[in-house]
Amino acid sequence: MILIGTEVFGVAIAAGWAIAGLFELGEVVGYILMALFSLFGAWILLNLWRRCTTVEPISGRA
Numbered sequence: 001m002i003l004i005g006t007e008v009f010g011v012a013i014a015a016g017w018a019i020a021g022l023f024e025l026g027e028v029v030g031y032i033l034m035a036l037f038s039l040f041g042a043w044i045l046l047n048l049w050r051r052c053t054t055v056e057p058i059s060g061r062a
Contacts, residue, residue, distance in 0.1 A: 001052065005045050012037035 016037045020030030 001045075001049065004048065008041040008045055009038060012041035 013034045016034030017030055020033055
């Protein structure tokens with residue numbers, strides 16, 4: 001989950017930066033796009049977490 005979460009947020013931030021740079025939208029719009037894509041990434045990660053924990057519940061035993 002940590003690896004997937006890092007990749008999702010990395011892609012979200014890179015996509016916001018790339019789109020803002022490609023269309024020359026400026027820094028502020030770039031930060032806004034990065035934030036929006038990061039929120040979308042967090043939503044994806046939450047859904048993935050829910051699906052993973054239904055298949056294999058988290059327990060305190062090793």
